[in-house]
Structures are given as structure tokens and as C-alpha cells.
Amino acid sequence: MKKLLFALATTAAVIGFSAGAYAADKAKVCFVYVGSKTDGGWTQAHDIGRLELEKALGDKIETQFLESVPEGPDAERAIERLARSGCGLIYTTSFGFMDATVKVAAKFPDVKFEHATGYKTAPNLATYNSRFYEGRYIQGQIAAKMSKKGVAGYIASFPIPEVVMGINAFVTGARSINPDFKIKVVWANTWFDPGKEADAAKALIDQGVDVLTQHTDTTAPMQVAAERGIKAFGQASDMIKAGPETQLTAIVDTWGAYYIKRTQLFLDGKWETSSSWDGLKDGILTMAPYTNMPDDVKALAEATQKKIESGELKPFTGPLKKQDGSEWLAAGVSSDDGTLLGMNFYVEGVDDKLPK
Amino acid sequence: MGMFEAILLTVITAATPLVLAAIGELVTERSGVLNLGVEGMIIMGAACAFIATQLTGSPYVGILAGIASGAIFSLLFGFLTLTLVANQVATGLALTILGLGVSSMIAEPYLGQSGIKLPQIVFPVLSDIPFLGAVLFKQDLIFYLSIALVAGVNWFLFKSRAGLKLRSVGDSHASAHALGINVIRTRYLAVMFGGACAGLAGAQLSLVYTPQWAENMSAGRGWIALALVVFASWRPWRIVAGGYLFGAVSISQLYAQASGVGIPSQFLSALPYLATIIVLILISHNRRTTLINTPASLGKSFVPDR
Amino acid sequence: MRIELERRADVSKLFSILSPFIALGLTLFFGGIMFMMLGKDPFSALYSFFIEPLTEVWSLHELAIKAAPLILIAVGLSVCYRSNNWNIGAEGQFIMGAIAGSILPVVFYEWQSPLVLPLMMLLGMLGGALFAGIPAFLKAHLNTNEILTSLMLVYVAQLFLDWLVRGPWRNPGGMNFPETRTFDATAVLPEMFASGRAHWGFGFAILAAILIWFMMRYTLKGFEITVLGQSQRAGRFAGFSSRKMIWFSMLLSGALAGLAGIAEVSGAIQQLRPVISPGYGFTAIIVAFLGRLNPLGIVVSGLVLALTYLGGEAVQVSLQISDKPIRVFQGLLLFFVLSCDTLIHYKIRMIWYDLNDTTGEGAR
Incomplete structure (x- = not known):
């Protein structure tokens, strides 16, 4: 009842609005963050990587993110939301997202996933880490x-x-x-x-x-x-x-190099699962x-x-x-x-x- | 500098924000209002104090901004719970949610900036007293303020007429009203005092403890302050005892770790909480004294009958 | 200008239904302005926030998952708060319930039987109840304030869980990462419907709400809770023991929080991790009061609060904004809902000028 009334109350406000009016020609690359993207530490480093990715491949992709996502069932929901919203490649940037990523990856075989610092992989789920x-x-x-x-x-x-x-x-x-x-x-x-x-x-x-x-x-x-x-x-x-x-x-932490490399592979259709552990020589740190x-x-x-x-x-x-x-x-x-x-x-x- | 002295200095820095926020909340609760939004007011104070300091270059302006922002932010709580008689527990929690959101929004441009540390005020002569001098007389303004505030609140509550009125409002708002005391106005002032103290505690965080802005930098200290008020059974000097006890236990566990004791750090981290519970059990065995100090109208809304 | 309240003779039925909608209207208005100031289309923001999560089946399942622990905990808390016992440590009881319930799938993982699941749920309730029993004992027999003890024990429970999953209960096959082994299929709470992943935790929540509602409304116990909550002295005259009530309400709310914990772990996470709750025990306090401490109201408020989390994510994705304005928006919504409830019990009068008023008491 309440839900219905909620719906009615806002319907008046949203007449004429249609969801999903996005440029469909660009591939969507998405990020799930455990902290705030301005935390000055771990998550911010990933977000700087995302911005570098946008700068490098911005004509072919658009990026999206969800920040301050708690580990556990919330993570599973957040990742699923991104998968459903049309993301082709999703980076989940905390160890605690591992099992949530595995579960969602199994549900969306056509979406590619990359999980930072974990150890579980699947045909559409790769892991990456930095030395x-x-x-x-x-x-x-x-x-x-x-x-x-x-x-x-x-x-x-x-x-x-x-x-x-x-x-x-x-x-x-x-x-x-x-x-x-x-x-x-x-x-x-x-x-x-x-x-x-x-x-x-x-x-x-x-x-x-x-x-x-x-x-x-x-x-x-x-x-x-x-x-x-x-x-x-x-x-x-x-x-x-x-x-x-x-x-x-x-x-x-300079994740940008890795994000650009992997996203390029994804765009070229050459993306394959892997467990990469890059170091100083690869520029990931x-x-x-x-x-x-x-x-x-x-x-x-x-x-x-x-x-x-x-x-x-x-x-x-x-x-x-x-x-x-x-x-x-x-x-x-x-x-x-x-x-x-x-x-x-x-x-x-x-x-x-x-x-x- | 001796080790004990060094530990004491660290404890003082850690305990001061707890004491400040708790002494403010004590006055609020003595007037019969339970404001669970301390965490939200502290973080607002921290954000505004830091912003004002960065804009003006003066940490003293920052202190004022912290105090003012805490007081203004608490007015929101006051309006809802006192004027609109909304539930105090829920409104306080909502204030915390709002404070964490608003502070991280307004202070976002200041992330990563190095702040200006509040300078020490050194009392000549006194600071030369061995041991005590460096600990007590070479501190910053906010530390001195925290002690002065506790002494002031103690005097106010138990020695002044206005304090008596405030306590009577907290003990029985109906009889206070019958005596012609303006219950709502008294409570508004008490809530704002609590907000100002929490704001000052926030200023201590972003100007003294760690001169920088970081989201959620209050890190749960508002909850500890709330617990301290109960721990102190609403008596001002016990806030100092409780705050310093809590600070001492949490700091000494870090020193113990640094010297390599090899006890799981989780157990050491749990010590301050357990210590607080145990001491409270020891001092609350006397039901009568506890009851005397607990504001009887705590958490209850008041609407004058007409 | 002053605002003055006048108590209504009766609770306004009209406003107890209408006030949430007035609150919603105000939130939509001010929230819309905020989104506009951020340069975003307010209509699409509000649509994403309130409507979009309700338009898809998977999302409704997620809503149920998110609301289940909130409702379950809040229903228990409502009994505590109505009887004047201030348990604010439900977060700790949630965690201890989850730990106690996980003994079977983590320590005795080789035992696989249909009995495992019901036993886990019972152990979870027991764990939560026993942990709530500590502040109950301290209050009932040593006169120690439960606000402080229950809150402090939250931190103890968090650290205990942290130690367990990094130490003795760490998954031997998990590369030394801090998590337990994954639960066997026999220890996983099944899904309620085939259409999505909402598990029986939500069923427990609804059931608990109905049972507690029935208890409060139709049984002597419910009457006892209300009487003791309003006046201990009146309760004593009626022959009720406030000491027994401390035990009853704390153990009950602890058990429900513990059940929420083990249901969450078994149904949604399937292992223990250093952090298993994004603060459900604290959010549930708001849920309890938003639901006006009425179990059925709590079901509604739990769903609404869960919706604000889902809606917040939907807005982040559809409008590309950070989660900070969304948290502010969530705060606004809470404030408006709380303040509009005033209308149920009071008439609000604006007094624009009052020249003779020097006492601040208003003319009589």
C-alpha cells in the first residue's frame, strides 16, 4: 500500500521522464569502491586510475562507479546493479568483494569482471594485484x-x-x-x-x-x-x-597503467581471464x-x-x-x-x- | 623526556576531545535531553574548524568556527525535539547521519591539505616544574579550555541559581514549569551548549590531534563521549576521570604493542571498553547515589499544557 | 514568530496516515532543489531514488534482503524501548548471534544433516540472547546502566569476531585471508522464492513482527511491558517486576538480533568475515522509532530505510554523482519523517507576533 502510494506520489513528478537515456555506442567500464573516492588512500588511488583510463580511452568508453560499498551482501547487490546497468567490464577494488564478485560473475557470463587482490578466478573473472x-x-x-x-x-x-x-x-x-x-x-x-x-x-x-x-x-x-x-x-x-x-x-599505487592495458584488451575483444601480479617494471606502483x-x-x-x-x-x-x-x-x-x-x-x- | 611523561602527553591529546564532547552532552542531558547526535556534531565541528583555519590562516578563527558550527547544527536537533517534540533518540541518530554526509560534502575541497597546528601556550615559570610542568603547562588552548569548562560546568550546575534551574528542568519538567521556569528555552540553551562543546571537540581533532581533514575522522569518538556521560553518572569531574582512564588504556595498549608483548592486538584493543564497563560496575553498586544523579526526565519530551 | 503546539484530544487518525506523505513531499521538494543545485535533473534523481528500485524483480529481492535484518532487530528493540530498557548494543548481539550460529558450519563442518540449519538458527538466537544477557544481568542485579554496557560490548564483539576469523577460525584453504570456510549447502538458508536471492531471513522478520505485534496487543505480557514502560511504580502496584522485565526484554531483543545475525550470515554471506554488518544494529534503532515502536510500523519503516540504500546506489549509477549528497538526502528524509509525526499528536500553531510577551511563555 505504502509502496503504491509512494509510486503515485512521485509519478506526477516524473511524467515525461524516461530512464536510460545514455549514449549507447560507448562501452561502459565500471568500478566498485570500498571507501570514499576521496579517502586520500586506497580508494582514491583506484579512482585516479579510473580517471587516467577515461583520459586515455575516453572516446571509446565511459566509466561509472559506486563508492563506499560495504563488503558482504551489499557488495553483491552493487556489483549486480552495475552488471544490469550495461557495464561490460567491472573492476571490484577490495579483497572483501571476492566472493560477491564470484557470485555475480557466475550470473552474468557475458560481462567481464576483474577483482583486485583476491585469488579466485573464472572464465569471465580475472584477478589483479600489485607487488x-x-x-x-x-x-x-x-x-x-x-x-x-x-x-x-x-x-x-x-x-x-x-x-x-x-x-x-x-x-x-x-x-x-x-x-x-x-x-x-x-x-x-x-x-x-x-x-x-x-x-x-x-x-x-x-x-x-x-x-x-x-x-x-x-x-x-x-x-x-x-x-x-x-x-x-x-x-x-x-x-x-x-x-x-x-x-x-x-x-x-598507480593502477591506471593496468586499467588502460586491460580495458584496451577488452575493447579489442582479446580479454581473457588471468591472475596478474604486476610490479615496479609494469608501472602499477x-x-x-x-x-x-x-x-x-x-x-x-x-x-x-x-x-x-x-x-x-x-x-x-x-x-x-x-x-x-x-x-x-x-x-x-x-x-x-x-x-x-x-x-x-x-x-x-x-x-x-x-x-x- | 621520560617514557611516562611521553605517554601522558599522548593520553592528554587522545582524551581531550572525549572530555569536551562529554561535558557538553552532560549539560544537555542534565536538562533532560538525550542527544545521540554527538558524533555528527563533532564531525561538523572538525570540518568547519579546518575550513575556517585554511581560509583565514588562523587556527583561533578555526576554533570559533568549530564551536559555532556545532552549536548551529545542534539547533536543528533542538528544533525537532523541543519545538516539534520529535523522538530524541531517533532524531539524534539522524543528526549523526546528516552530519557525516554534510561534513564530507563541504570539506571535500580541503582533502589532502596539511593544516595549521594550534600553537602551544607555555606558562612561564610553571612550565619549568619538573614533570608536571611539561604535561600541564605546555599545552594548547583547547586543553586549557577543556579543564576550565569542566570546572565551570561543575560550578554552574551545583553552585549557581541558573544551574539549579537547569537541573530541576531535567529532573521534573512539569514541576519546573509550574515554578515558572521556561523549560523549552532552558533546554534549547543546554542543547546548544552541548553542540558547541562537541564542535570544539571536533576542532581539537582537526587542529591539534591530527591537523588535517579526513572523512569520518571522528571515528566513533562521539559514541565514546556518550558512554562517558553515563560512566560519570552525570557528574562533571568524573568525565575527566573517565575520559583519561579510557585514553590511558587505549594508548598504553599501543605502547605495549610497540614493546612487543605478543598478546593478540584485538584483545588489547578491547581493553578500554572492558575497563570502562568494569569501573562502571564498581562505582554503580550504590543504587541510591546513581538515582540521585540521573536526570529523571531524560529523553522525555515536554509540551506546556495550556 | 514562534511555533506553538497544542495537544490533540485524540490521536489524529488522518495525520498518522498522512504524515509520512507530507514528509515525503517535503523531502522531494528540498531534495529536488539540492539535486538541481548540483546540476542534476531533479526528476530523474528522485525517480531513481524512489521508483527505480521497485520496478524490477531482482531489486525487490535485494530490498527484502536489506530490510530483513533491520526489521528483525528493530522489532526486538521496540519491546526493549517500550519497557524503558535502552539496549543500544544490538549490533554486538547481531555479531555474537552470527558467531554462535556459525559454530556448526565452521567447526563441525563435516556434519551435514537437515538438522544443521534449524540448530544454527537456535544457536544464533542463543548467542545473541546470552550476549544481551550481560547488560541485562548488570542492570538487573548490579544496577549498571545498560546504555553504556550494551554499547561498549559492541566493540568487544567486533574485535572478538575479528580475532576469530584471523585466528582460530581462519579458512585453512583460504590463503591465510581473514575469513572462515564457506558454509556447506546444508547450512545455507534457502531462498524464499525461485525468482531471486531473498532468503528466509525476510520470512523470519515478518513472522517476528506479527508475533510481537500480537503479544503487545492481545496478551498480558504486552500489557505488562506497556505499564512498566510508562511507570515503574504503577507496574509494581500491578504486581509486575521490573527486574524480570529487564531480563525478558533484553533477552528477547538479543535473541532476535542474534537470529538476524545468523540469518544474514547463512543466507547472504555464507561465511564469517571480519565485518559482517554495515551497522544494522544502529540503523535498526532509527527503524524502530520511525515505525513508532509498533511492530507492523517497523515492517514499513524497515522497507523504506532499505529503499533509501538501494535508491542511493541507483542515483549514483544513473546520475554519476558521489554518495555524499545521497547521504545528506537520506538524512533529510529522516528529519522530515520525524518532524511530521508531530502532527499526529499535536496541532501546530504559528504565532506571528506577541508584543506583550516578556516571559517567553506566551499570553494566556
Whole structure:
């Protein structure tokens, strides 16, 4: 009854209106975001990628997005809505959208789906991810050069393989320069809470770390580092504005390159499912300018970056020991991707116990 | 600087917004009005304070903007619940939804900008006292204001005539009305005071705690402030005790993590909430004192009979 | 100018039906202006918001999915609020219900039997009720305010779930990602109709609303709730125990929130994840009051609120705007609905001038 009256009440207002008056000749490429597209972190990086895609292929495609979509049943609905509204290619940009994407993909075999950071694929569902750890390895080396005390602080979000991998890459990089280097970890249990991230930064600095890095999304830790006069690394985007004299470099997510590549394949009718895990060499992540460091450290960082890009250096290469001292990788052996993607142990040098 | 001192400084920054928002809500609730929109008013204050600071270059203008925006925003709640006698619980929750939406809309152009931090005001001589000096006398204006406000509210409620009137409105609006007290006007003022304090708490977030604007940066602090009022059983100085207890537990768990204790971080993160519950149980065993302090008309609408 | 209210002798039947529509009209008007200021066609925006989600079958199913937990929780809360017990921790009870119900499909996943599903639902209700039992016990026996305890326990429940899915209950075959194994088919709440994915959670919600409505209206218990809610003293004279009422209302609302939790997990998500609710327990508080604490009204308000989420997404897609103005619009709608309900009990008089009024009390 109420619904009917609702309908009547607005019908008067919508006479003459017809839905779906869109240019039908362009292909629609759609994005599902977990956060707000202006969150200054993870989601914004994806949205910048979307805008780059529009710029590159704007004459052939139009893009659409849904933002702040909660994970779970809401995600399934949001993805289905986009699939129904005529999207040909849909990017779902959060790990938590994995099963929702799988379900909707099964329902719409003619629509192509790409899910970020997951591991389930289907003929019309591909996955993509970025080798952030390559950047963290470089950061570790810089930290080891810059730190006087040989201890860095690491503000972590949640204990998932991605974050653990980042911590290990940082330590491995640092220990390649200073074998005694250590890091202290604080789990903030949030991706996004400026206050709590600032508190975590203060706690770490008060306990004697003199370089700070973070795997949470706001610039609050950078601001604290600037205030206390130590150096820090940015996360997800270039945070130089928050710490002009503080930021050493930042890992910048540049998804645009991947989006353009895959969407072009889609337009050409050559899109196929894949599990791609691109790195520095593919431009899916870039390093913000190396600043606030002596020239020799900068040269070292640049050289390492080149070696990683050329494939000469793989960050996780033995000899490497696990935290308990047992051997993980023998000399010269590099880790396989499977172990990295499911990583749930620390390497030597982490002053923390991994939450189980 | 000693470790203990360092922790205290961090605790003060974390606890100040809680104390501010809670002391405002305490006055609102003492007048018999339950405003669950604290979170929405804090975030409005944070957004407006940051915008005003960026526009004028002065964080003090920002503070004023934060206070004003909180007070004005609370008027919306006042109009609905006091003039139109809408349900207070639902209106408060709706105010939070609206505040989160409006703040992220108006402050969008300011995302990613680095703010101006409110400078410290250093009391000469006093700040040289070992230990206490740095902790208590080298702070920013908002911290001093938070303590002054608690003292002021305490005096106002229990020592002044106007405060007595306000409490009588909260305890029994019908008898207060019969005594010739203007119930609605009193409540409007109390609601606006609550809004102004929440706005100031917001200003502390975007000017002191983390000088920047980020959507939803209040991150649930409004709810904690609401809980603190209950925790304090509507007595001003207990707000300070509760706020600092909560801040202390949540900050020390971060320090504990940094020193590598190896307890699951989820359990450590749950500690402040559990600690608050346990302390409340310990202090609320005496039914009579609790009842005396609880405003009896809390949450009930008032319409003068004619 | 002042606005003055005058209590009606009786509840206005006309306005209890009309007020939501006046509210809707006001929202349409002001919302239309807002969309126009954003440079969007207000008519198509409003169409997408209110009508489009109701024009397709799949979307109606989604509406039912979204409304089910809101209605189920809000119906339980209405009993609490009517009896003056301020349970605002339904979010935590939702989560604990989901956890308790998931013990079977996660820990005893090898046991597959038709009994699993009913047992899961029972366990879910039990989990929610027990968790609500904590603030109930503290209030009834230690005199601890339930607003604070129930709210604080929400955070505890969230962190507990977080720990479970990252630790002991993590899917061994899930690459160490924080989620449990997917439920077996025998542990999945079936769909109600063949035409879409709305599951029996919605059926539970409607059933609960009818049962509680019947209880409130026709049974002695309902009378007891109303009396104790209005005046504890009157209740005592009638021989009702407010302590027992604390237990009854909190356990009932906890059980319903727990049922909502396990129904959501089993019917819609099919595994536990670090976050399983986008704040249903808090949104349900608004739903309860929008429905005027009447179970049948709650069914309507739950559907309307669910519609605002679906409509919000539809507008985002059709007009290409961000979700911020949509959240403002949602807030506006709530404000108008709440304020228009005043008309049911009161006449509103505008007093334009009042020269002799110095007391602010108005001339008598």
C-alpha cells in the first residue's frame, strides 16, 4: 500500500521522464569502491586510475562507479546493479568483494569482471594485484641507511598476508644493509583513523624508533613524524605535502597503467581471464621522488629500483631465516608467489609476535 | 623526556576531545535531553574548524568556527525535539547521519591539505616544574579550555541559581514549569551548549590531534563521549576521570604493542571498553547515589499544557 | 514568530496516515532543489531514488534482503524501548548471534544433516540472547546502566569476531585471508522464492513482527511491558517486576538480533568475515522509532530505510554523482519523517507576533 502510494506520489513528478537515456555506442567500464573516492588512500588511488583510463580511452568508453560499498551482501547487490546497468567490464577494488564478485560473475557470463587482490578466478573473472613489497624492500634499505639507532617503527593495519609480506620485505631490505636492523610493529586494527594512527606513531617514536613507515591510509603518522623531527615513508599516495622535510619516499599505487592495458584488451575483444601480479617494471606502483636523504642513499635506492625492475633482484631471495631462526630460503633461492600471497610468518628481525 | 611523561602527553591529546564532547552532552542531558547526535556534531565541528583555519590562516578563527558550527547544527536537533517534540533518540541518530554526509560534502575541497597546528601556550615559570610542568603547562588552548569548562560546568550546575534551574528542568519538567521556569528555552540553551562543546571537540581533532581533514575522522569518538556521560553518572569531574582512564588504556595498549608483548592486538584493543564497563560496575553498586544523579526526565519530551 | 503546539484530544487518525506523505513531499521538494543545485535533473534523481528500485524483480529481492535484518532487530528493540530498557548494543548481539550460529558450519563442518540449519538458527538466537544477557544481568542485579554496557560490548564483539576469523577460525584453504570456510549447502538458508536471492531471513522478520505485534496487543505480557514502560511504580502496584522485565526484554531483543545475525550470515554471506554488518544494529534503532515502536510500523519503516540504500546506489549509477549528497538526502528524509509525526499528536500553531510577551511563555 505504502509502496503504491509512494509510486503515485512521485509519478506526477516524473511524467515525461524516461530512464536510460545514455549514449549507447560507448562501452561502459565500471568500478566498485570500498571507501570514499576521496579517502586520500586506497580508494582514491583506484579512482585516479579510473580517471587516467577515461583520459586515455575516453572516446571509446565511459566509466561509472559506486563508492563506499560495504563488503558482504551489499557488495553483491552493487556489483549486480552495475552488471544490469550495461557495464561490460567491472573492476571490484577490495579483497572483501571476492566472493560477491564470484557470485555475480557466475550470473552474468557475458560481462567481464576483474577483482583486485583476491585469488579466485573464472572464465569471465580475472584477478589483479600489485607487488607493493618491491617498494617496501627499497624503503627498508633506505631506512637502514638513514636510521642511527637501527630500529624502525611500522604501523600496520590488519594481519593479512599482504601486510605481513610488506613487513617482511621492509625488514629483508633493511637487513641487506644492516644485518642487525630491527623493527617494532604496532597493529592499529584500522585502515583509516587519523587519531589512532597518530597515537601509534607517537608510541613507536617514544620507544626509540627513528624512521617510521605505515600500512594504513591517512597522513597522520607522517605529520607526527614531521613534528618529532624523524623521517618517514608515505603510503598509497605521495604524502610529501604532509611532510615536506620528512618524507623519504612513498609507494604510490598507480593502477591506471593496468586499467588502460586491460580495458584496451577488452575493447579489442582479446580479454581473457588471468591472475596478474604486476610490479615496479609494469608501472602499477611507482616510487615517489627520493627526497630528504643524502645523495649516496638516493643512488642506492635508485640502483635497487633498477635491479628490481630488470628482474636482476628479487626481494625475497635466500639466505633468509624465519623469526624463530629456522631456515626459510636457502642461499640463492627465491620465494614462489604462492608462499608470498599466503604469508603468515615473520622473517628474522621483527620485534613482534604475529597475531594468530 | 621520560617514557611516562611521553605517554601522558599522548593520553592528554587522545582524551581531550572525549572530555569536551562529554561535558557538553552532560549539560544537555542534565536538562533532560538525550542527544545521540554527538558524533555528527563533532564531525561538523572538525570540518568547519579546518575550513575556517585554511581560509583565514588562523587556527583561533578555526576554533570559533568549530564551536559555532556545532552549536548551529545542534539547533536543528533542538528544533525537532523541543519545538516539534520529535523522538530524541531517533532524531539524534539522524543528526549523526546528516552530519557525516554534510561534513564530507563541504570539506571535500580541503582533502589532502596539511593544516595549521594550534600553537602551544607555555606558562612561564610553571612550565619549568619538573614533570608536571611539561604535561600541564605546555599545552594548547583547547586543553586549557577543556579543564576550565569542566570546572565551570561543575560550578554552574551545583553552585549557581541558573544551574539549579537547569537541573530541576531535567529532573521534573512539569514541576519546573509550574515554578515558572521556561523549560523549552532552558533546554534549547543546554542543547546548544552541548553542540558547541562537541564542535570544539571536533576542532581539537582537526587542529591539534591530527591537523588535517579526513572523512569520518571522528571515528566513533562521539559514541565514546556518550558512554562517558553515563560512566560519570552525570557528574562533571568524573568525565575527566573517565575520559583519561579510557585514553590511558587505549594508548598504553599501543605502547605495549610497540614493546612487543605478543598478546593478540584485538584483545588489547578491547581493553578500554572492558575497563570502562568494569569501573562502571564498581562505582554503580550504590543504587541510591546513581538515582540521585540521573536526570529523571531524560529523553522525555515536554509540551506546556495550556 | 514562534511555533506553538497544542495537544490533540485524540490521536489524529488522518495525520498518522498522512504524515509520512507530507514528509515525503517535503523531502522531494528540498531534495529536488539540492539535486538541481548540483546540476542534476531533479526528476530523474528522485525517480531513481524512489521508483527505480521497485520496478524490477531482482531489486525487490535485494530490498527484502536489506530490510530483513533491520526489521528483525528493530522489532526486538521496540519491546526493549517500550519497557524503558535502552539496549543500544544490538549490533554486538547481531555479531555474537552470527558467531554462535556459525559454530556448526565452521567447526563441525563435516556434519551435514537437515538438522544443521534449524540448530544454527537456535544457536544464533542463543548467542545473541546470552550476549544481551550481560547488560541485562548488570542492570538487573548490579544496577549498571545498560546504555553504556550494551554499547561498549559492541566493540568487544567486533574485535572478538575479528580475532576469530584471523585466528582460530581462519579458512585453512583460504590463503591465510581473514575469513572462515564457506558454509556447506546444508547450512545455507534457502531462498524464499525461485525468482531471486531473498532468503528466509525476510520470512523470519515478518513472522517476528506479527508475533510481537500480537503479544503487545492481545496478551498480558504486552500489557505488562506497556505499564512498566510508562511507570515503574504503577507496574509494581500491578504486581509486575521490573527486574524480570529487564531480563525478558533484553533477552528477547538479543535473541532476535542474534537470529538476524545468523540469518544474514547463512543466507547472504555464507561465511564469517571480519565485518559482517554495515551497522544494522544502529540503523535498526532509527527503524524502530520511525515505525513508532509498533511492530507492523517497523515492517514499513524497515522497507523504506532499505529503499533509501538501494535508491542511493541507483542515483549514483544513473546520475554519476558521489554518495555524499545521497547521504545528506537520506538524512533529510529522516528529519522530515520525524518532524511530521508531530502532527499526529499535536496541532501546530504559528504565532506571528506577541508584543506583550516578556516571559517567553506566551499570553494566556
